Amino acid sequence: MTSSLRFRAAVVSIVLFAAFLGIWHLATRSTGAVGNMSPEYAKLMGLTATQGKSAMPGPLDVGAKLWEHLRQPFYDNGPNDKGLGIQLGYSIARVGLGYLLAVIVAIPLGFLIGMSPLISKALDPFIQVLKPISPLAWMPLALYTIKDSSVSAIFVIFICSVWPMLLNTAFGVAAVRKEWINVARTLEVGTVRRAFTVILPAAAPTILTGMRISIGIAWLVIVAAEMLVGGTGIGYFVWNEWNNLSITNVIIAILMIGIVGMLLDQILARFTRMVTFPE
Template sequence: MSVTNLKLPQEAAQRPVARVIAFTRATKPGGSRRLPAALATALTNLVPLVVTLSFILVAWQVICSAPDSSLPAPTRVLEESWELIAHPFYVGQGVDQGLFWHISASLQRVAIGYALAAVVGIALGALVGQSALAMRGLDPIFQVLRTVPPLAWLPLSLAAFQDGTPSAIFVIFITAIWPIIINTAVGIRNIPQDYQNVAKVLRLNAFEYFGKIMLPAAAPYIFTGLRIGIGLSWLAIVAAEMLIGGVGIGFFIWDAWNSSLISDIIVALIYVGIVGFLLDRLIALIGRVVTRGTATA
């Protein structure tokens, strides 16, 4: 029998065609090759960070390994503070707690003060941005008060509340409110005239205009102020807790300094930086969702 007379089964004959079709689909944009592309993008963003951190750690190790260095090297930090790192959920007596509980206490204070600042700040910002009379009466006062350092308010709040926790919350509130007010007012003043004309045509009342026109149009500005406010809040609570005492990451750092535990301070500062970064990313994510991507990340 000649080769030309051989007949392949239909299934076998279609097998190469199926392979070609599968390969074509895999190479199309949006196909299964998207995963390697995403992986390549992640590696592109991750490699510079890893290289930078490695350089910092090596430089830190070299500089602080000298016998006369007053700061510990990374290896020494791990050695001296391993118990602190390995047991963040440790529960002891009084202020003898793991880092998780110190950070949790600080976050609770920040959450209360920041939430109050967000509500009051957006309301006052909308008032100042919409009313020329309110702007002339309140804006100069806001500009003066926002220049007062956050810790300068602490003695006054301690005198008023006679307790450390509400005093710290007030410091958070007074620290975070100014960027929220200012950015909200700027956003309100930059609402396009066309939006205001539409509101007049639809005969929206004040509450409808606030909810359907004002807030959506000014949302990118508002979330810019909220992001600045959360960063300032986290900075302020660490400083305030150094003075009010009790459970909190600020007091933990101050107590470690009094006990000459420099390695513990370094570990706590790393935690503070990571938590601050995550708070900023959280507000940025909420801003992107609420504004449908118009708020910058």
């Protein structure tokens, strides 16, 4: 029954996708010659004026361009003309680095907050004030102090992914069942061993959920951050293609951002499943 449900869902998905492409195609197709004009004038004006074609690229244009990009993802023709693969690579590297730094800071600090009511109460006001700040608001300060746009982008990723991880780790650690802690206590398990053998596995699903939220936010923020800092990355690519008025490339970039975001989320989802235990 489940496989048939899955099959039927896939059919509906494909039908919806086909309908979307069809409508898109119909809405952007050429309507034929608009009027008589000299061929030279027509050439200057382009298809939009002469054939009644929409300024929006159709699915066929996007598909052709996408194929071009996929065939050559890593070409490098100078600062403003790099392959999509290279641009995505820069973005993923920045996200990866900022995220890793956030993991290194947030998880031990979250443990401390979760285990010590004193630290928890003492740090709470800072977290409450810092958490709602838009990560991009840090950008000028980061650029001023770090003086390097690429590192600033990494800092922005760090600052935006640290909060969900920190709060989830603290919550997960504080919510570990008392009886499991008591088991460790009656077995005279030391603090460090208790942290690794009882608290960490018990809190792991909550921690991983925080990490999953963080990677989503980090991937959202990197596009905006790269639009600001420029140079490289998928966010810069989007802005650069906007300046080139290449809507086709903008659409392709949007699609790629979506796909990479989904993959990152799926990777974390898989890790979450690995540490989740049934009770």
